[in-house]
Amino acid sequence: MNTTTLLFELGTEELPAGELKGMALALRDNIALGLEQRELHYGDIQWFATPRRLGVLVTALATQAPDQEQQVLGPPVAAAKDVNGDWTPAALGFARKQGIEPSALQELPSDKGPRLGLIRTLAGAAVKQCAGDIIAAAVANIPMSKKMRWGRSRHEFLRPVQWLVALLDGDVLDLSLFDCSADRYTRGHRFHHQEPIRLECAADYERALMDGFVIADFNERRQRIEQQVMDVAAAEGLKAEIDSGLLDEVCGLVEWPQAIKGCFDADFLEVPSEALISSMREHQKYFHLVDQQGNLQPAFITIANIVSSDPSIVAQGNEKVIRPRLADAAFFFNNDKKTALASRSERLHGVVFQQKLGTLADKQARLIPLSQWLATAMGGDGELASRAAMLAKCDLVSEMVLEFPELQGIAGAYYAQHDGEPKTVCETIEQHYWPRFAGDKLPTSPEATAVALADRLDTLVGIFGIGQTPTGSKDPFALRRASVAIIRMLIASDIALDLDELIARAVNQYPGAVLEHDPKSAVKDYILERLNAWYDDQGIGVDVLRAVLATGIANAAEIDRRVNSVHEFAQTDAASSLAAANKRVANILAKATEQAQASVDTTLFQNPEEHNLFNALSKSDGSLTPLLEKRDYSAALSLLATLQAPVDAFFEAVMVNAEEANIRQNRYNLLFMLRQQFIRIADIALLANTGS
Numbered sequence: 001m002n003t004t005t006l007l008f009e010l011g012t013e014e015l016p017a018g019e020l021k022g023m024a025l026a027l028r029d030n031i032a033l034g035l036e037q038r039e040l041h042y043g044d045i046q047w048f049a050t051p052r053r054l055g056v057l058v059t060a061l062a063t064q065a066p067d068q069e070q071q072v073l074g075p076p077v078a079a080a081k082d083v084n085g086d087w088t089p090a091a092l093g094f095a096r097k098q099g100i101e102p103s104a105l106q107e108l109p110s111d112k113g114p115r116l117g118l119i120r121t122l123a124g125a126a127v128k129q130c131a132g133d134i135i136a137a138a139v140a141n142i143p144m145s146k147k148m149r150w151g152r153s154r155h156e157f158l159r160p161v162q163w164l165v166a167l168l169d170g171d172v173l174d175l176s177l178f179d180c181s182a183d184r185y186t187r188g189h190r191f192h193h194q195e196p197i198r199l200e201c202a203a204d205y206e207r208a209l210m211d212g213f214v215i216a217d218f219n220e221r222r223q224r225i226e227q228q229v230m231d232v233a234a235a236e237g238l239k240a241e242i243d244s245g246l247l248d249e250v251c252g253l254v255e256w257p258q259a260i261k262g263c264f265d266a267d268f269l270e271v272p273s274e275a276l277i278s279s280m281r282e283h284q285k286y287f288h289l290v291d292q293q294g295n296l297q298p299a300f301i302t303i304a305n306i307v308s309s310d311p312s313i314v315a316q317g318n319e320k321v322i323r324p325r326l327a328d329a330a331f332f333f334n335n336d337k338k339t340a341l342a343s344r345s346e347r348l349h350g351v352v353f354q355q356k357l358g359t360l361a362d363k364q365a366r367l368i369p370l371s372q373w374l375a376t377a378m379g380g381d382g383e384l385a386s387r388a389a390m391l392a393k394c395d396l397v398s399e400m401v402l403e404f405p406e407l408q409g410i411a412g413a414y415y416a417q418h419d420g421e422p423k424t425v426c427e428t429i430e431q432h433y434w435p436r437f438a439g440d441k442l443p444t445s446p447e448a449t450a451v452a453l454a455d456r457l458d459t460l461v462g463i464f465g466i467g468q469t470p471t472g473s474k475d476p477f478a479l480r481r482a483s484v485a486i487i488r489m490l491i492a493s494d495i496a497l498d499l500d501e502l503i504a505r506a507v508n509q510y511p512g513a514v515l516e517h518d519p520k521s522a523v524k525d526y527i528l529e530r531l532n533a534w535y536d537d538q539g540i541g542v543d544v545l546r547a548v549l550a551t552g553i554a555n556a557a558e559i560d561r562r563v564n565s566v567h568e569f570a571q572t573d574a575a576s577s578l579a580a581a582n583k584r585v586a587n588i589l590a591k592a593t594e595q596a597q598a599s600v601d602t603t604l605f606q607n608p609e610e611h612n613l614f615n616a617l618s619k620s621d622g623s624l625t626p627l628l629e630k631r632d633y634s635a636a637l638s639l640l641a642t643l644q645a646p647v648d649a650f651f652e653a654v655m656v657n658a659e660e661a662n663i664r665q666n667r668y669n670l671l672f673m674l675r676q677q678f679i680r681i682a683d684i685a686l687l688a689n690t691g692s
Contacts, residue, residue: 007202017252024049030138065124188212228259380446465515565633
């Protein structure tokens with residue numbers, strides 16, 4: 001098979017760093033899809049991304065797809081000729097349409113009997129003819145936040161397109177996009193290599209750009225940045241705190257990275273480190289440095305896009321830029337401390353939480369009693385939780401948080417500490433925002449967990465109560481994230497509180513006229529629906545969750561214990577048989593005209609298998625209760641697994657729907673006794689694909 005190498009590069013003005021990687025991956029995937037749809041096989045496909053380009057290189061690409069046979073069916077053979085042996089109009093019309101003589105038609109088998117037809121060989125797609133269409137479609141389907149126009153053209157892209165490269169080995173493809181025609185000239189670094197770079201063949205791409213001071217491979221450039229940052233920090237005896245997201249963003253800003261260390265006045269360290277780090281990371285894209293104990297140091301590392309003959313000048317320029325930002329943070333912090341955090345509570349009356357749900361002061365008033373009750377129920381200090389709830393939102397009207405919104409909670413904790421508030425209150429003010437994102441840490445105390453739960457429950461019942469249920473694309477109050485956070489906290493806390501009670505308490509904090517309808521059921525269902533994805537991420541099937549929820553429990557910690565135990569049980573040999581038996585029992589009882597009950601008359605047994613099942617159920621029932629009281633569901637399911645043999649034997653030997661009404665009813669009752677034991681843990685009749 002003949003192969004070739006395909007190169008495509010889209011050259012632009014500087015692309016937004018945050019979108020660069022996603023756009024490049026989409027371009028690669030779109031080109032791969034186009035090739036696969038045409039059965040053009042390839043060995044490898046590599047993507048490239050710098051601030052000024054998106055690129056894809058496909059190696060060992062088949063020059064032509066395999067030929068395919070196509071069967072074209074016409075009229076039935078019986079209708080092909082008339083009584084005189086002449087071709088019928090149907091046969092003649094079909095042959096004419098196919099461009100052949102009727103005599104060239106073949107008799108082909110089909111689902112509806114033999115038919116006239118022909119078999120054609122279709123030539124496979126040639127990459128030289130279709131590569132341009134594949135690339136054009138791939139570019140058109142790159143997702144981006146918004147598009148712009150430039151010049152007099154009506155073409156649109158995220159940034160103006162400046163050049164195109166499209167090569168098959170050494171041949172330029174016939175391709176035009178955005179009023180640009182593809183050629184073999186790419187461009188190097190904007191400052192270090194301003195001359196066009198001629199590519200003799202597609203395989204030269206990465207090496208040629210490297211000679212032009214451009215590291216085209218995003219991942220290689222990212223690794224170089226990370227290593228440079230670590231090396232510069234180590235040379236100073238310090239450690240660089242490298243955030244993965246920041247590393248990606250910085251990688252999207254440079255083509256030829258050079259790490260340079262800068263410093264700032266040590267007096268700024270009196271400001272909360274989070275504010276300084278935020279200024280450096282969010283606004284200037286600097287990596288901050290810490291000592292071996294993790295303490296912030298008055299130094300940072302910036303990534304330049306040029307090789308400077310005097311790096312100290314670059315460092316001085318960055319130091320000059322960051323100084324006003326740090327001075328602002330210091331000013332806001334010191335100015336905020338002049339006013340007690342608690343005194344800011346009055347200003348919450350002027351900040352709208354949600355138009356129909358009132359102000360932040362209204363929310364504060366709801367959180368205080370709810371947090372107090374929750375903390376007490378969790379074994380914490382209700383008074384401390386109440387105090388923390390009163391202060392939790394006060395920093396939202398501070399100058400620091402108005403300037404640095406990402407410091408909400410963090411700033412409040414510092415101000416509360418300055419005001420002499422108890423340590424637990426200070427920690428709760430910060431931690432009630434935890435977890436901020438998937439996988440983030442959880443609150444560390446009952447008081448912090450209580451306020452965190454109260455805050456999210458209040459928002460959920462409020463938004464649902466005014467009918468603004470989140471949709472697939474619209475969730476302005478981040479209710480999905482809030483629901484997952486509630487689940488995580490409840491499971492970790494292992495508190496004996498059902499969602500029904502938690503939600504009802506949150507609803508009761510709202511004045512009667514605020515909520516337009518009762519949201520309790522909808523909120524409960526919404527939170528429980530988040531469990532599907534939660535357990536799917538853990539490799540636990542939705543059937544296991546459904547089996548547990550079928551019992552009607554709404555305690556998240558209890559659900560979690562049972563789900564994990566049932567998941568473990570579902571892998572055993574007994575699970576498949578018992579699940580099928582429970583499903584059979586459920587169907588029998590559902591169709592029964594008589595109401596089954598847990599009252600079995602052993603004198604009505606006619607088979608030894610009935611006695612054996614009853615004795616096994618009586619024995620397991622006595623041992624089951626203490627295991628359930630200890631919430632040892634794994635042991636309980638192992639106990640119930642011993643019922644497999646007597647259950648299988650019962651269904652093998654006994655006709656449940658006996659003609660005699662009393663015997664039939666007694667057998668229903670025996671099956672009801674069986675089902676009731678399992679349903680105390682989960683409805684395993686709902687399990688699917690069980691067994692090893």
